[in-house]
Amino acid sequence: DAGVIQSPRHEVTEMGQEVTLRCKPISGHDYLFWYRQTMMRGLELLIYFNNNVPIDDSGMPEDRFSAKMPNASFSTLKIQPSEPRDSAVYFCASSFLGNTQYFGPGTRLTVL
Amino acid sequence: GIQVEQSPPDLILQEGANSTLRCNFSDSVNNLQWFHQNPWGQLINLFYIPSGTKQNGRLSATTVATERYSLLYISSSQTTDSGVYFCAVVPGANSKLTFGKGITLSVRP
Numbered sequence: 001d002a003g004v005i006q007s008p009r010h011e012v013t014e015m016g017q018e019v020t021l022r023c024k025p026i027s028g029h030d031y032l033f034w035y036r037q038t039m040m041r042g043l044e045l046l047i048y049f050n051n052n053v054p055i056d057d058s059g060m061p062e063d064r065f066s067a068k069m070p071n072a073s074f075s076t077l078k079i080q081p082s083e084p085r086d087s088a089v090y091f092c093a094s095s096f097l098g099n100t101q102y103f104g105p106g107t108r109l110t111v112l
Numbered sequence: 113g114i115q116v117e118q119s120p121p122d123l124i125l126q127e128g129a130n131s132t133l134r135c136n137f138s139d140s141v142n143n144l145q146w147f148h149q150n151p152w153g154q155l156i157n158l159f160y161i162p163s164g165t166k167q168n169g170r171l172s173a174t175t176v177a178t179e180r181y182s183l184l185y186i187s188s189s190q191t192t193d194s195g196v197y198f199c200a201v202v203p204g205a206n207s208k209l210t211f212g213k214g215i216t217l218s219v220r221p
Binding site for chain 1: 155
């Protein structure tokens with residue numbers, strides 16, 4: 001299997017622009033997670049899905065962030081409008097039955 | 113929420129040395145994983161170990177769930193072992209991984 005796939009790997013945008021991050025989980029996995037990593041806050045869970053249904057979005061910073069999972073093989077994390085403090089590395093991870101989580105390579109987002 | 117403490121925060125080793133990394137957690141857990149984040153930022157799963165002992169090559173891990181700690185052992189360290197080692201746990205019945213702050217390991221040739 002190719003592992004968890006994320007795109008783009010790097011994104012540079014200007015404040016106020018919409019940003020969409022994409023994730024393809026490992027085939028057959030039923031859980032999908034979005035994390036954010038910053039120097040100040042470390043690794044933190046934003047939201048996770050089980051069988052395409054959002055289960056816990058308590059980590060989503062504010063209404064500017066939204067996530068969707070239209071099918072078992074695709075998820076998006078959208079930031080609109082983006083702000084400089086959103087600059088971070090965003091990771092997607094997937095697991096089967098909530099066990100071992102496998103992480104994608106991450107998307108490094110820079111908001112100018 | 114659950115607290116995850118890792119120690120030591122930083123570790124410098126000479127190539128070939130052994131080391132032990134510790135993870136303490138404040139509540140019972142259903143899932144515990146050790147990750148290595150390499151210098152390129154990739155998070156690599158090392159062990160899924162909510163209890164017991166596992167070994168994979170030069171690495172091994174032990175979790176004593178009743179005493180709420182886990183240990184990661186690195187033997188005969190190599191420069192490629194450098195990076196940040198994270199312990200992450202899932203408390204209770206949900207699937208939310210909570211990460212520790214990580215241990216930064218530098219292995220010098």
